Structure formats: structure tokens, C-alpha cells
Amino acid sequence: MLELRPNCECCDRDLPPDSRDALICSFECTWCSGLCADQARHALSNCGGELAARPCGPAESKLAQYPASTTRKHRPEKCGAAA
DSSP, rough: OOOOBBBTTTTOOOOOOOOOEEEEOTTEEEEEHHHHHHHHHHTTTTTTTEEEEOOOOOOOHHHSSOOOOOOOOOGGGSGGOOO
8 A cells, every 4th residue: 555645755745645736656755746746757856766646545434444644754855946
């Protein structure tokens, strides 16, 4: 199951589990779909992976059993011009 991180690693914008604005790579780096992702698409500096739309979290009942992550990762130094 995906970690569903709660924020954009670049700008620290909140990205709840049901957000349609979250993008993720195969290493679960999480970015918002705005300027941060536009910058990241050229060269994802965290891991070199490719961003894709993050699936929305499961139904509310499943989130109770398998909660989304609450650990925020904010690394503005990794986003270059997007920060």
C-alpha cells in the first residue's frame, strides 16, 4: 500500500489522501501538481524517478484500517527553482 504522504515535498502544500493534485514517483516522492511538479518533471531531483498522478486514498472505512502517513517530508533544497 502506498504511504500517501500528507504534503508536497517541495512547497509543503497539504495533500490529503483524496487529493487529485498529488503526484508521486516509484519511490513515493510526493509533489503537488502546480509549479513544483512542472519543475520536477524535467529532472526529479530526489531520486531521478518519473512523476505520475497519485491514486486517491481508499474509502473512508479503509483509511481507518490503513491510515495515510502523517510524516511530512519537506525538502525545498531538492526543488530548485520551484521553491
